Amino acid sequence: MNELYLGSPSRFNDPFDAKVNVDFSRATAQDWRRLFMGGLKKAQPNLSYQKREKEVTRIMKTGRYKDAASRNAFISHLQAEVDRLGIACFSEIPTNILMWSHYAASHTGVCIQFDHLNPNSLIATAQRVDYSDDYEPLRALLDDEVRQVEKVFLTKAGCWRYERELRIIDIEQGVGVRKLPPSAVRGIILGCRMEAPMRESVLSIIAKRPRQVEIFQARKNSTKFALDLEKVAEAV
Numbered sequence: 001m002n003e004l005y006l007g008s009p010s011r012f013n014d015p016f017d018a019k020v021n022v023d024f025s026r027a028t029a030q031d032w033r034r035l036f037m038g039g040l041k042k043a044q045p046n047l048s049y050q051k052r053e054k055e056v057t058r059i060m061k062t063g064r065y066k067d068a069a070s071r072n073a074f075i076s077h078l079q080a081e082v083d084r085l086g087i088a089c090f091s092e093i094p095t096n097i098l099m100w101s102h103y104a105a106s107h108t109g110v111c112i113q114f115d116h117l118n119p120n121s122l123i124a125t126a127q128r129v130d131y132s133d134d135y136e137p138l139r140a141l142l143d144d145e146v147r148q149v150e151k152v153f154l155t156k157a158g159c160w161r162y163e164r165e166l167r168i169i170d171i172e173q174g175v176g177v178r179k180l181p182p183s184a185v186r187g188i189i190l191g192c193r194m195e196a197p198m199r200e201s202v203l204s205i206i207a208k209r210p211r212q213v214e215i216f217q218a219r220k221n222s223t224k225f226a227l228d229l230e231k232v233a234e235a236v
Contacts, residue, residue, distance in 0.1 A: 086168075
């Protein structure tokens with residue numbers, strides 16, 4: 001419970017989510033030249049400016065960057081870079097019926113509540129996802145890095161609004177497990193259909209934690225399609 005796994009965007013169930021969609025129509029020859037100059041400097045930092053200029057001029061003269069095949073290769077390269085990143089997804093609302101149905105084994109699992117107020121915590125770096133009905137592409141070579149992140153990682157189709165999602169995006173370390181301090185977890189919600197053996201097992205694990213956490217039991221509301229959270233007396 002003191003570890004958080006950041007997965008690859010390639011595993012997302014939404015075919016539009018974190019997919020590179022590029023509009024090349026507004027990119028000028030000068031934009032492409034800047035891209036090639038920057039790429040060559042990164043790939044061969046010891047190459048002199050004059051030699052980079054000469055090589056980029058040669059590339060530009062071939063005109064291959066205008067071909068569909070070259071542009072598709074560019075998109076594939078960007079997508080491979082995106083898929084290397086590590087992402088963890090969260091929701092602002094612990095009582096959404098659909099979220100429990102989709103992500104907590106049809107209400108038989110648990111919901112972990114994290115403390116996002118500690119500015120030094122990894123959890124505090126989570127960014128809010130925006131929702132849109134328009135699938136806006138990246139403007140090739142024009143959108144800055146912040147705008148690219150917003151479009152690729154932090155924009156989803158409007159039909160997902162109910163999730164009210166936040167995301168941790170790790171560009172440096174990518175996919176993998178991150179250690180969390182015990183204080184990062186502040187509460188546990190037990191699913192309304194959790195069976196007794198699983199419930200006892202979860203409570204046993206919580207009892208061994210060095211920091212006290214609140215425990216809630218989710219229950220079906222008797223008059224509305226809603227979940228109520230009831231504090232468990234044996235909270236530890």
